[in-house]
Amino acid sequence: MKVLFFGTSAFAVPTLQAIHDAGFRHRVVGVVTQPDRPSGRGMKLAMTPVKELALHLGYDVYQPEKVRRSPFLEVVRNLAPDVLVVVSFGQIIPQKMLDIPRYGGVNVHASLLPRWRGAAPIHHAILAGDAETGVATMQMEATLDTGPVYQEERLPIRPQDTVTTLEPILAEMGARLLITTLDGLESGDIISTPQSVDGMTYASPVTREMGMLDPERESATEMLRRIRAFTPRPGAFIGVGGKTLKTLDARIENTQSDSPPGTIIAILKEGIALAAREDVLILTRIQPENKGAMSAADYARGARLEAGMKALSLSENNRDADA
Numbered sequence: 001m002k003v004l005f006f007g008t009s010a011f012a013v014p015t016l017q018a019i020h021d022a023g024f025r026h027r028v029v030g031v032v033t034q035p036d037r038p039s040g041r042g043m044k045l046a047m048t049p050v051k052e053l054a055l056h057l058g059y060d061v062y063q064p065e066k067v068r069r070s071p072f073l074e075v076v077r078n079l080a081p082d083v084l085v086v087v088s089f090g091q092i093i094p095q096k097m098l099d100i101p102r103y104g105g106v107n108v109h110a111s112l113l114p115r116w117r118g119a120a121p122i123h124h125a126i127l128a129g130d131a132e133t134g135v136a137t138m139q140m141e142a143t144l145d146t147g148p149v150y151q152e153e154r155l156p157i158r159p160q161d162t163v164t165t166l167e168p169i170l171a172e173m174g175a176r177l178l179i180t181t182l183d184g185l186e187s188g189d190i191i192s193t194p195q196s197v198d199g200m201t202y203a204s205p206v207t208r209e210m211g212m213l214d215p216e217r218e219s220a221t222e223m224l225r226r227i228r229a230f231t232p233r234p235g236a237f238i239g240v241g242g243k244t245l246k247t248l249d250a251r252i253e254n255t256q257s258d259s260p261p262g263t264i265i266a267i268l269k270e271g272i273a274l275a276a277r278e279d280v281l282i283l284t285r286i287q288p289e290n291k292g293a294m295s296a297a298d299y300a301r302g303a304r305l306e307a308g309m310k311a312l313s314l315s316e317n318n319r320d321a322d323a
């Protein structure tokens with residue numbers, strides 16, 4: 001089977017590698033990824049993770065600014081793929097392009113569809129407190145993540161899981177699932193199942209705003225989920241002592257404080273104890289502006305934080321919790 005691969009982020013890398021390793025059954029005729037973008041402090045042009053692997057494996061790489069613009073449709077026709085494989089690409093594939101291969105497009109998506117269609121399913125699953133997540137392969141449609149599902153595999157979300165811990169596991173699961181899906185398509189042994197309309201949720205793109213902790217309105221559980229969901233990117237932030245702190249780790253103490261939510265109630269050996277709408281959140285590891293990561297207790301002593309000080313949300317809007 002001739003595969004035209006579309007992918008950009010590190011999540012897509014294991015799938016491209018898996019197709020390459022299965023080259024005796026499935027052959028990559030080209031790799032499509034996003035254009036090189038400025039990155040880092042020096043703002044130098046950086047290749048996408050998928051491009052780096054594609055060049056290493058010796059594949060032709062295509063980087064259209066917009067896949068729906070001419071002449072890229074003709075490029076796809078000339079490559080004559082049997083299937084388009086799309087994993088964390090970042091653009092909508094138009095229907096006229098999906099109609100070119102005989103097997104259409106197959107997408108690897110990191111959720112249990114129809115829950116968390118959209119750009120950031122892993123972040124939103126953690127933020128919502130889901131007990132499990134997973135990965136699915138689906139037949140692509142021009143609309144976002146609406147196509148019928150071929151296969152799925154489930155994964156429990158542990159209390160300590162973050163995007164950093166879940167993403168590589170789901171990426172490897174998706175790679176394995178994609179190969180079995182392609183094998184099934186070629187043999188005719190696989191069928192797709194339309195998604196249910198029940199339980200559909202949308203995983204909106206991640207913004208810095210989503211990482212703003214709000215101790216006056218959120219429980220300690222909700223804030224810890226926010227920290228886990230948005231660490232390391234774009235980060236979870238709170239204002240303490242007039243400074244912006246990136247919160248890297250925390251834990252919950254199941255007790256109710258008499259202090260108003262958002263108040264620092266104690267500086268402990270392990271960190272900063274913060275009253276929340278429910279329970280107490282103890283910030284254990286933080287990163288101040290323009291500094292490296294450090295223990296919250298060390299920062300509190302150096303910054304002379306005291307019980308009774310207020311910790312404030314940095315949000316400019318009266319945000320409702322995304323969960």
